[in-house]
Amino acid sequence: MLEYKHIFFLGAGGIGMSAIVRYCLENGISVSGYDKTPTELTDRLIAQGAEIFFSDTPNLLTSTPDLVVYTPAVPKDTALFKHFEATGLPMMKRAQILGAISKGKPTIAIAGTHGKTTISTMVAHILHTAGFNFTAFLGGISANYGTNYVKNGTGEDWIIAEADEFDRSFLELNPQLALISSIDADHLDIYGTEDALVDSFSKFVGKIKSGGVLIQKSGLPLIQRSDISMNTYHLDAPADYTAALSHEGNGTFKVQLQGKIETQPFSLGLPGRHNLENAVGAAAIASMAGVMPQTIAHALATFKGVKRRFEKCFQGTQWVYYDDYAHHPEEIKATLGAIREMYPAKHITAVFQPHLFSRTRDLSLGFAESLQMADKLLLLDIYPARELPIEGVTSAWLLEMISMNDKQLVQKSQILKALEDTKPGVLITMGAGDIDRLVADLVSWLKIND
Structure with a gap:
């Protein structure tokens, strides 16, 4: 307390x-x-x-x-x-008070440059389904519970914390169970180099309590520790936790957890292979916390997702609309790849708002490659957040790098007008700034124009 x-x-x-x-x-x-x-x-x-x-x-x-x-x-x-x-x-800092809250309590910390919000929320839902006492501090709004703060029972047995790598915040935690989903170049305005980012994740591994557990995606360049249990998960590489899957249509899967957890097949309602892999990681952590396999399967089958994480906002006869928090090239690839898998014959219109001048500069080639997976791109101005402009780094500069014919720079106020001559299909908005404020207007427009 x-x-x-x-x-x-x-x-x-x-x-x-x-x-x-x-x-x-x-x-x-x-x-x-x-x-x-x-x-x-x-x-x-x-x-x-x-x-x-x-x-x-x-x-x-x-x-x-x-x-x-x-x-x-x-x-x-x-x-x-x-x-x-x-x-x-x-x-x-916020990270310091989270460390103070979790001090002395068994803590589950979910880290990684992508996926940590979805995995944290999945873990909270699994433990809630199992009837565990826990308090969860999430980085998104759980669709199951309508909140980013979930407490079950006394809340005292476990703390579930999303462990943010920004500003090395996750080093304030001393978890008993930890998961690392990914380590891709990001926050280079803080770290300077990708090697420094990797080193910070290794220091996070060093914060796990002796006798604790690390679940990591296979292939991550992390230090090894002999005094903790180190386990891996992956869909496409050898790992301690994995899954067999079959398509059910619309990008969703029938899943059977395999490896250190064995379950009967169950339906995972969330589309995209990235969400399936998130589910495998969440299952591994929940198993280590003591949840039985059949309860894990039931919980994942009833998981409704996280607001702004591949959130379906509209379904009509001509248009389908999703909103997503993707703000890194790897996240954009995962999101657009999932949409292409779900709707292979539909035209995809992507609206993207870059987040931070430094990230746009440092990852510009990755953004150019990933955004061209769409059929049409409407690119908004860079959302500055905490930064001042960097000379020469603009959305117009990024747009020139993107090899696609149907692309344009658009102001937020002109989005609806830009959609007037757009071929119907799938609309996806992506970004970590204030692009979510467009959602209500876009849904209203689609209801009229579908």
Whole structure:
């Protein structure tokens, strides 16, 4: 239990931060906070008792907190950050308070440059189905539970945490069970080189408690430890955990877990091979936590997914529309590959919003290769998030690298107009910025024009 009476959260409405805010409110801690704009998440926090400000104005503060928690998404030159820094109040990063919450408790930490949100949410659903006591801090909204903070029973037996590699945040955790799904070049603005990123993941492996367990996708370049159980999972390579599969149509699979877990075949409702592999990893972790194979199979068969992770937003006669968080070339490949597998004869229109100038620069060739898997591309301006512009790095610059005929640079306000002369088929929006704010308007347009 945290020993604070009042905590102020800078960036309270963030997907990772808001789960911690809800935990604090549930445990009797007074919460106030700041976020740039009202959202459904901030509305929920206010309804639960948090005091949230949407103006970067220290004069609005009505009391002095014991602790200030901040997220890197909030720039350090904001008036509130500078105010708290000047007062000398204790300040810690979101990752540090998550480490404090999980300290001394059996923790399941899910890491990886892709897939960690889906796998974390799958693990939470499996443990919930099994009746385990746990508290889960997720990086997305579970479709089964409608929240990114899931508590079952007392919540005390397990902490399930999405372990974020950004800013080396996951090194604040000391898990008993850990999973690493992938290590692809990302956050090079923080790490500098891919080797430094790999080294950070190896340090994360070093944080696993002696006698604990690591589940990793086969082939990752990680250090070996003799004092923990090291296990692998994969669909297409030798591994301790794998699966046999058959297609059921529309990109979904009949799955039979094999290896250290053996189950009867069951239907996995989520499309895409990447989601099937996520399910195998989640099953491995859940098995190590003590869940029986038949319960794992039942839970995965009833898993409904995560908001903005290959989320179907519209199904009509001419159009199908999905929204996805994909913001890395490998994620875009997985998403567009799954759509092509599901709808081999349909025209695919992709709307992509690049996230961060540095990521766009560092991974530009990968973006160019992956985005051309679509039939038509509508490319939005780069979402800056925490960054200032980098000279020469623009969406127009990226568009020139993409080898496809039907491509154009579009402002968000012009998306609906750009769709007017688009061949019906599958529409997919992708990105980690504010592209999700287009979803409601796109669904309304599709209902009229389908």
